[in-house]
Amino acid sequence: MPCTTPSPRTRRRLALACLAAASACLAPLPAAAQDWPAKPITIVVGYPPGGSTDLMGRLVGTELSNRLGQPVVIENIGGAGGTIGAQKVVNAAPDGYTLLVGANNELAIAKLVTPRTVKYTPAQFTPIGLIGSQPMVLVASNASGVKNAADFVQQVKKNPGKFSYGSSGVGTALHLAGEMVKEQGGLFMTHIPYRGVAPLTSDLVGGNLEFGVFVLSSGLPHIKTGKVVALGTTAAKRAPATPDIPALAELPQFKNVNIESWFALMGPAKLPQPVLAKLKKALAETLQSPDFRQKMAAAGSSVAAPGADLARFWDEEIAKYTQIVRFAKIEE
Incomplete structure (x- = not known):
């Protein structure tokens, strides 16, 4: 088929179509994104x-x-x-x-x-x-007689399976922190899951449970009043908010404990x-x-x-x- 030269009108239409396509490519982002937030x-x-x-x-x-x-x-x-x-x-x-x-x-x-x-x-x-x-903190009940992390390791290793620790539920960060402590220290303890922090606290304070894991901010009031004993925090270093509570990682057994x-x-x-x-x-x-x-x-x-x-x-x-x-x- 022979080629034909576009008419002036056709060339104008083609030029306008190309200009429209180029403008679409360069169009600004939708106003909703540009003006965000508007509500x-x-x-x-x-x-x-x-x-x-x-x-x-x-x-x-x-x-x-x-x-x-x-x-x-x-x-x-x-x-x-x-x-x-x-x-x-x-x-x-x-x-x-x-x-x-x-x-x-x-x-x-x-x-x-x-x-x-x-x-x-x-x-x-x-x-x-x-x-x-925020780190978590491993605590002991006063009834356990354990006063620090080294004593905790000694007692649990001497009596494998005798002691239990509690958390706020299966699969929570508190539970995983307790299991990390067990794994790193080669310890055998039973995990007791609670339906939240309140019943966990009651059993610790009442002496019905030897050990527990809190988020630091939740455990701190009970630590300050002496209702439970802080054994160590779970971050790699001491928490700035509680420089007097050692990190568990300061003990050789727990040098790789780092969970927050x-x-x-x-x-x-x-x-x-x-x-x-x-x-x-x-x-x-x-x-x-x-x-x-x-x-x-x-x-x-x-x-x-x-x-x-x-x-x-x-x-x-x-x-x-x-x-x-x-x-x-x-x-x-």
Whole structure:
């Protein structure tokens, strides 16, 4: 078929079509992402009010509200160790208006210990940033007669299987901390799971249980009043909030004990880049705020380094917990 030269009208149409296509490629991002936030933001916390994760959510929510210029509402959705709240954020629209302040229980541990129940995976979140961490503390009841970590090791090794330790439930960070202590120290103790910290505390104070594991902020009031004896914290070094309580890692048997409760700000998968950038900037400014750092220290928590690689940290934590879960034979 012979080639024909386009008419002037056809050339104009072709030129306009090309210009329209080029304009579409260079079009700005949707106004919703550009103008974000244009309405209140909800931060989901997968626990009832009053716990350590709830406290983190409220501290971070206040700071983000100040920096983003919109109210931040905390929505407490308790149940299933934080996983119900996490699932709600996974299912939310990726528009930046529904976020999660979560802990390692629901973000890294739950999928390992209850894989049939927990349906979400790390790929269904957008990591925004680490907020901070808090060690756990191994304690002894006064009735046990144990006064320090060295005495604890001696007594448990001398009487394998005689002693028990309690946590706030199977598969929690407290449970995994206790199992890490057992693994590293070559100790044989029975784990007693409780339905929360309150009954665990009652049995420890009443002398019905020899040992227990608390989040530091939960255990500290009972340590200060002498109702239980602090044997050591579970981070690699002493906690800044309690420099008088040794880290378990100071003993040769426990030199590799390093496990903490940590908290992170997450969004659903596929958050728009402009929204993610604003959230990361606001969180980084929050972590450097003297007022925020002071409140975190008062709660017994350390503040994460701004810009810390949450995705890499998350992978490393999951690998650590996988090893502990296998050692403890924790199964759904």
